[in-house]
Amino acid sequence: MYFCLIGFNTNLMKRILQSALFSSLIFLATACLPEEKSESEKFENQLESFNQSMENIGTTMDMVDAMQAEIETIERKRALGELTDKEADEQLNEVKETYGRVIARRSNINPATTLPGWARQLGLSEPVGLTLDPDYSQLTSVKNADEGFNSILLVYYGDYNISMREAKRIAEAAKIPISKDYKQAVELAKTYSSTPIKGIAFMNFDPFVADAEFNVSITVDETGMLTISAVNVRQMQKQFQTETN
Numbered sequence: 001m002y003f004c005l006i007g008f009n010t011n012l013m014k015r016i017l018q019s020a021l022f023s024s025l026i027f028l029a030t031a032c033l034p035e036e037k038s039e040s041e042k043f044e045n046q047l048e049s050f051n052q053s054m055e056n057i058g059t060t061m062d063m064v065d066a067m068q069a070e071i072e073t074i075e076r077k078r079a080l081g082e083l084t085d086k087e088a089d090e091q092l093n094e095v096k097e098t099y100g101r102v103i104a105r106r107s108n109i110n111p112a113t114t115l116p117g118w119a120r121q122l123g124l125s126e127p128v129g130l131t132l133d134p135d136y137s138q139l140t141s142v143k144n145a146d147e148g149f150n151s152i153l154l155v156y157y158g159d160y161n162i163s164m165r166e167a168k169r170i171a172e173a174a175k176i177p178i179s180k181d182y183k184q185a186v187e188l189a190k191t192y193s194s195t196p197i198k199g200i201a202f203m204n205f206d207p208f209v210a211d212a213e214f215n216v217s218i219t220v221d222e223t224g225m226l227t228i229s230a231v232n233v234r235q236m237q238k239q240f241q242t243e244t245n
Helices: 010-030 038-077 085-107 160-174 178-191 233-244
Strands: 138-140 152-156 200-203 214-220 226-232
Touching: 038 085, 038 160, 160 200, 160 214, 178 200, 226 233
Parallel strands: none
Antiparallel strands: 138 152, 152 226, 200 214, 214 226
16 A cells, blocks of 8 residues: 555665665764773674675665565566466565565564553553564663664554554544545545545645644555654654764
8 A cells, every 4th residue: 555654665775774784884983982991802702793784785785676576576567468467466565574574673673562651641542452563663761872763663454454443543542644645546446447446544734745743654555564654754763964964
């Protein structure tokens, strides 16, 4: 679905991974070691950590490249008629799930298991009857100087009908409206397609147009995956401005 937050744009994924890992390398290179160690020992320890991190970067980037190669092969077979659309879509989903999960697990520095207090103050709550996906769920904190802003992403999977019910309940309690883009997509589907859109998207902001103080979204895709996302936009913008100055 177009509004699903867990996408697999490999070029974007590479840039995100490179940015996150570069920040980690800076931290490793400047980390303080116990005073009793000599400068030579400090350097050796830092170099060892740096080299290990570089190896991890190479492994992760190789996985992104491998996933993209698999995707291109499947799309080429689809174009040549060697795979039906259904077969190609099934294989694509399998490749993205397999590679994407491993990549997400490797790059998830701060896994999240619950909503932080600031998110609960926004009126958000957690779904009932669904299972948290720890590989994709993550958070950042304004208290962490390397992150500089509060954000939370919680991903759940389970029965489609339960996900739809819980998404509506959570959105109503937090006063998050249905996304304008979703409404338009539903109307277009009614006019031009015999297949109704599955899933739903609630957002208190207009993507790429207008932000709220906290950008909040609650979405369900056609598989029943429910995603809760909240970002303190002001803190994030301030952090990015600090990094670019």
